[in-house]
Amino acid sequence: MTVINKMIHQLTVPTPYAVGDVHTYLLKGETLSLVDAGVNTEEAWIALVAQLKDIGYEPNDIEQIILTHHHPDHTGLIERFSQVERIIGHRNITPWIMRDEAYFKHFEDFYYHYFTLSGVPKEFQVFIERLRVPLKFSGKGELTDVIDEGDRLPGHSEFRVIETKGHAQSHLSFLNMVDGTFIGGDHLLQHISPNPIMEPPLIGETERPKPLLQYRKNITKCLDLGIRVILPGHGKIFSNLEEVVARQRAKQESRATKVLSLLRNYSHTPFQLCEQIFPRQYQLQLDLTMSETIGQLDYLEDKGLVTKTIEDGVFVYHAI
Ligand SMILES: [Zn+2]
Structure with missing residues (x-):
């Protein structure tokens, strides 16, 4: 656990992934919020509860959860916080945390179709059966509030929502307009470059998003936002944004x-x-x-x- 300032604590939990630990952030304000919810394992839950206790809180004190994106290591523990009044995030998180079978089928069909077009031999296509494996580490729940670019975070009006698609089509980051603190999920990491993961066209659209182009645009956009310190989803807190983006x-x-x-x-x-x-x-x-x-x-x-x-x-x- 790291105290960032009197309003924010960084809580860190282990994951079963190669990336290692993931951070969540406890945000104090008009409401008590948790930004991101770790990964759905017993080890992560025990670590999170212990760190909350160290700073005088219990899981039941959390009033809302705000999500940076839909990946399992960021949504995992949402259902353990059954008392929260609000779960807040980008609309594209919904099919993942609601286990939308039609969307998963759409996702798998897209991968099968696009990989065939890309010359992937049939024998490699069995990997599609593995696409759902990570869901066991992912949280289940329902968004109560959909937010997007330009919105203010409910209960924390000093934070503006910045759309940061690229790594995920549901990715948002949160910028404190007063002091330049930026809660960046997996958008800006100091030690690794986030994977621009391919996702299907949104339902009703025909063009697939181009995640690497989105990512480049959105890291460049961050240079002009007055960001002073980045609180990332993984790795060290950092301030040398220009250097990291370059x-x-x-x-x-x-x-x-x-x-x-x-x-x-x-x-x-x-x-x-x-x-x-x-x-x-x-x-x-x-x-x-x-x-x-x-x-x-x-x-x-x-x-x-x-x-x-x-x-x-x-x-x-x-x-x-
Ligand atoms: Zn991620």
């Missing part, structure tokens, strides 16, 4: 350059690129490594450096 951009651009140089040798399908860029990881983490590869292709296409054709029902990318 580093993230440079790292991404160097990955794109690698993709471009492969395409200059000869044209590739997204899957062929993925195998070459992530030779050790692609079989185990096909969704993440393909998301990253497709993200770089979206970026290069947006810059006018590559073009794609469809050959035998599969995308082939060419350097221009």
Whole structure:
């Protein structure tokens, strides 16, 4: 537990993921809020309760939960706080925490369809059966309040909501307009670059979001918001925003350059690129490594450096 100031405490719980611990933030104001709710494991719950107790609170004292995005390590413990009056977040969190079967089917169909188009061989498509495994660590519940860009946080009117899609299509961050404190979820992390994870078009839309382009736009947007300190979902609290954003951009651009140089040798399908860029990881983490590869292709296409054709029902990318 770390005291940020008299209004905010950082509480840290373990996760079963490679990323390690995840932070939640206790926010005092007109109401007592928890920003994010850890991961749904007994270890995380015990750690969270112990840290609340250290600062004189019990789980029952929490009046509302505010979510930065829908990933399991941020929503996990919501149903343990059964007394909360409000659960607040972006509308795109809803299908995940409500276990919307129709949405999950839409999600899986999209992955199957898009991976086929990207040249993923049939035998690798079994990974789709694993997409639901992380749900066991995810919270169940229902949003009472939908918020978006420009709104003020209920009960904490000094915090403005900043839309920060990219890592997730439900991602929001919260900026204290008085002192520049920024609760950034997984949008801005000092030590790792967040994965821009591919998600299907929203129901009723036909275009898939381009998460890497959104991510670049939204980290750049953060440079002009008067942010002074970043309270992240993982890793250290930091203030050197310009340096971190420059580093993230440079790292991404160097990955794109690698993709471009492969395409200059000869044209590739997204899957062929993925195998070459992530030779050790692609079989185990096909969704993440393909998301990253497709993200770089979206970026290069947006810059006018590559073009794609469809050959035998599969995308082939060419350097221009
Ligand atoms: Zn996340």
